[in-house]
Amino acid sequence: MQVTVSSGNNIYGTLVLPIFEGTETIGATNEGVPNALNAQINRVLSEGDFKGKANSTMTLLGTDGGKAMLVGLGKEADATVHTYRDAGASAVAARKKVHGSEFTVNFSTKDTAAIAAFAEGMMLRDYEYNEYKSKDDDDDNADLSTRINCNEADVESLGAAVERAAGV
Numbered sequence: 001m002q003v004t005v006s007s008g009n010n011i012y013g014t015l016v017l018p019i020f021e022g023t024e025t026i027g028a029t030n031e032g033v034p035n036a037l038n039a040q041i042n043r044v045l046s047e048g049d050f051k052g053k054a055n056s057t058m059t060l061l062g063t064d065g066g067k068a069m070l071v072g073l074g075k076e077a078d079a080t081v082h083t084y085r086d087a088g089a090s091a092v093a094a095r096k097k098v099h100g101s102e103f104t105v106n107f108s109t110k111d112t113a114a115i116a117a118f119a120e121g122m123m124l125r126d127y128e129y130n131e132y133k134s135k136d137d138d139d140d141n142a143d144l145s146t147r148i149n150c151n152e153a154d155v156e157s158l159g160a161a162v163e164r165a166a167g168v
Contacts, residue, residue, distance in 0.1 A: 013102025034065025088121025116161035
């Protein structure tokens with residue numbers, strides 16, 4: 001799995017949004033999200049179709065704006081780096097063929113430790129040791145490429161944190 005950190009707002013592949021329980025709108029914190037996808041996400045959240053419970057996921061398909069995966073973080077007051085790590089693992093575990101091999105993750109938090117923990121959870125869940133396994137002809141698992149969008153001021157520190165996590 002390849003994880004990159006960027007200050008841009010472009011979305012490549014499936015948009016992954018970690019959401020706290022009780023969130024009713026994503027608001028303006030997600031610049032670069034197409035209007036159709038933003039409206040669909042806000043509709044799902046406001047109607048209570050996605051509650052944001054810890055480690056829950058929901059995939060949104062079929063809009064002109066692309067695909068999105070909502071990942072629940074649970075209650076904001078109970079959130080720790082372990083919560084983010086588990087949520088990152090849940091996002092990779094919920095990945096299907098329809099999501100493709102590219103994720104773009106947008107966070108509402110500016111906590112670099114939490115964002116790095118989310119990336120670490122994704123990397124740990126994606127790990128496979130296939131040295132002694134035979135390959136099936138129908139195995140078409142492309143390597144997952146994840147891009148984490150953050151503030152320009154946080155790119156360097158978050159990039160270093162993600163690099164440390166990748167070394168684990």
